[in-house]
Amino acid sequence: MLELKSVTKRYSVNSVPAVFDLNLNVNNGEIFGFIGPNGAGKTTTIKMITGLLEPTEGDVIINGYNMKTNPIECKRMFGYVPDNPEIYERLTGAEYLNFMADVYGVSSKDRKERINKYIEMFDIANAVNQSIKSYSRGMRQKLAITGALIHEPKLWILDEPMVGLDPMSAKVLKDEMKNHCNKGNTVFFSTHILEVAEKLCDRVGIINSSELVAVGTVEGLKAKSNNGDSSLEDVFIKIVDSEN
Secondary structure, eight states: OEEEEEEEEOSSTTSOOSEEEEEEEEOTTOEEEEEOOTTSSHHHHHHHHTTSSOOSEEEEEETTEETTTOHHHHHHHEEEEOSSOOOOTTSBHHHHHHHHHHHTTOOHHHHHHHHHHHHHHTTOGGGTTSBGGGOOHHHHHHHHHHHHHTTOOSEEEEESTTTTOOHHHHHHHHHHHHHHHHTTOEEEEEOSOHHHHHHHOSEEEEEETTEEEEEEOHHHHHHHTTOTTOOHHHHHHHHHHHHO
């Protein structure tokens, strides 16, 4: 579903790469967790995957389409929730969701069903006709997630999706991520909550100082750390410390 081929990002010609020579395959039916310290390159990578940033070198392939040559086809394939969603505050929640449905060409019947499903699921039905300006951080996050999922994309790209969510909504989102992948679709998400990644992900990738330093199942990474009983947090700290 998602392939990164030797992806590098420099913000100026002689600058240290924000992401360097990243090669990665994420499969259909997989929840893939992307973890790393602050400033390691997670958000830059996600912005290149979504086409918000152009790689200095390398290619992003989504379901067989290259982001460089077929950006529209690529963007039809995914729903994206950034780490700090910027939503049109002058709109109501309902207006925003209908705008997102228009962008992706969702039919009137389908949008109604999907909007109702998610606003009930995330408990924002009572606020959907209010101005987004009045929404809390958590409500905006729920609205952004709903807007990203309204066209039922094959690939979900989520940057720190649990931030701002109450425990019940976080549980709902995690269940939806599992359901999505059980249908053969894919989730790629970054998180600092390593307990979530350990319990939820089929595989994880660890990025540190702009380079992908480890990829595998949680159990596989534990085994490589020579301590099969350790947590993902222990493995993460050991790998990152060894690279510094």
